[in-house]
Amino acid sequence: MKQPKNPEALRPIAFECGYTEHPNGSVLVSFGQTKVLCTVMVEEGVPNFLQGSNKGWLTAEYSMLPGATIVRKKRRTISGENDGRTVEIQRFIGRSLRACIDLEALGEYTLLVDCDVLQADGGTRTAAISGAYLALKLAIDDMLEKGLIKDNPLVRNIAAVSVGKINGELILDLCFAEDSRADVDLNVVMDEKGNYIELQGTGEETVYSRDDLDRMLDLAETGIRQILEEQERSFEKNRRSYEKHW
Known part of the structure; x- marks a missing residue:
């Protein structure tokens, strides 16, 4: 029988780097039973408004x-x-990722990020951001290796997580069953210094106080720091594997 998780704990998380071969960066990210394939491909050139x-x-x-x-x-x-919903989530992911990269240092290249949900059990957008950031980091590493760019344009590490409130209790990293009965649902994107990149918070037929918000943000920060650590471990493991292969 499946054991219930600690309400203030993340679900089991994993980042599998290099999940597919052709993209410049690819990651299969799992938050519990939610699984998202995140890929980044590099194209030379930019949209007309940036040429x-x-x-x-x-x-x-x-x-x-x-x-x-x-x-x-x-x-x-x-x-x-x-x-x-899809349009909103795409914009959410794009804004979050653009906040972590110096687009001028990138030069006239376009980074195409694709997040495809293979299995949904709550928190797909926050899992997508956390996985896409790591795929972006892998893609930038690939560009540096190939000499497409001279300097690393990434300026911060980011991750995202959801927090909810159910019957007065705070829940970190909600699964679908929890999300569907949450009184409050908050999606948080932060960097490694504790700065906020995006907050999406809604009361589901109810309200929440400033104290509720502060407590949810504190819990989100705890979870995001753990996600950032797991991202870095997965990145370094992939780098060691690549160096060993060659």
Whole structure:
């Protein structure tokens, strides 16, 4: 029988670097039963509004595989358009990742980030950001190795986690069952210095106090620091494996 987790603990998390071969950076990230494949590919050139600026760009896409949820989700190619939730999450991921990179130091390259949810059990957007950041770090490492850029444009490490409140109790890193009955749901993106990049907080047919918010932010910071540590361990493990291979 599955044992319930500590409400103030993360679900088991894992980052599998180099999960697919062709992207400049790829990571399979798992937060409990939520699994997201995050890839970053580098293209020479930038959108029209940045041409001639010697400044790069980063854009993100997010989607769910049809079998990621209990009820099959139609493919975007069939439905013909993104739903509002998908657009919101894509923008959330893109903004968060652009906050951690110096686009001028990147030069005129575009970083294309794709986050595909293989299995959804709550916290897909926060898992996607945490995995996509590591995939971005791998892609930048690849660009440096190939001589496409001279200096590392990453200026901070980032990770994300969800926090909720259920019947007065704070819960870190909510699964779907917890998220669906949460009175308050908060998504937090932070860097390694404790700075906030993005906060998304909503009361579900209720309100929350300033004290509630402060307590949720403290709990989120505790979780994010653990995620940042796991990202770094996975990155260094991948680097050692690469060096050993060659």
